[in-house]
């Protein structure tokens with residue numbers, strides 16, 4: 001996407017930009033984009049900005065999954081109860 | 097291998113974790129009573145937390161019977177160790193960390209080399225997420241519902257799924273994940289990134305393409 005020849009002041013390529021992504025995401029919002037070259041690439045490259053948007057979106061959506069939807073079957077609690085009773089036979093446990 | 101010792105430590109919960117794990121009404125009292133050996137209080141704790149512990153196990157393990165076994169293990173472990181809970185982090189955070197460590201120990205016993213996680217789960221080159229994203233026909237934002245995401249997560253390679261679930265779903269920090277998985281934080285970050293890339297790829301595919309037969313049970 002970004003083509004360049006000079007070594008130093010040349011704009012970053014997509015591959016170079018994307019190599020920084022794991023660190024950038026891990027750094028979060030604080031000082032993540034302090035490298036002007038990264039920022040510049042993100043602003044000018046549609047490809048990479050869409051990628052960043054999508055990955056951020058996926059990370060945000062993941063929180064939905066925190067709400068669990070599945071229950072263990074009842075016999076899990078039966079087994080726990082039995083093991084607890086065997087380990088610590090207190091009169092109290094019989095009430096469960 | 098510091099799993100044993102580390103299991104019961106209670107790193108201070110960051111604000112993020114606390115937000116994810118707000119205190120539950122009646123929980124503190126149940127914890128205190130359970131510590132004193134009150135069986136009814138323990139059964140209340142089980143009722144409050146079974147879903148999330150079980151779902152966590154299910155996501156990490158991908159099958160019902162192992163997930164149920166590990167749920168049982170986790171609560172038995174809780175029963176034995178609840179006395180050492182000091183309330184420095186949210187109870188659910190503490191319980192989940194305990195659960196994750198038990199599941200990881202179980203996987204190691206089964207022979208899954210979590211140390212060399214990087215190698216075992218690195219997809220082959222052709223399978224690796226493509227660096228260059230040419231087609232931008234699909235915009236993800238706003239288009240992904242919970243079911244689609246859950247399905248895509250379930251179809252991730254196990255190592256990717258592990259890091260994604262621990263970080264993005266459960267809210268663990270990279271340094272915690274690195275300790276739990278016995279890898280570097282760099283590894284953890286790059287695995288997470290690869291997991292999200294893979295998810296993006298999966299989610300951009302039309303629905304039926306999402307990796308054949310998903311185990312409904314693992315969702």
Ligand SMILES: [Zn+2]
Nearest residue numbers: 014045047048
């Ligand atoms: Zn780019």
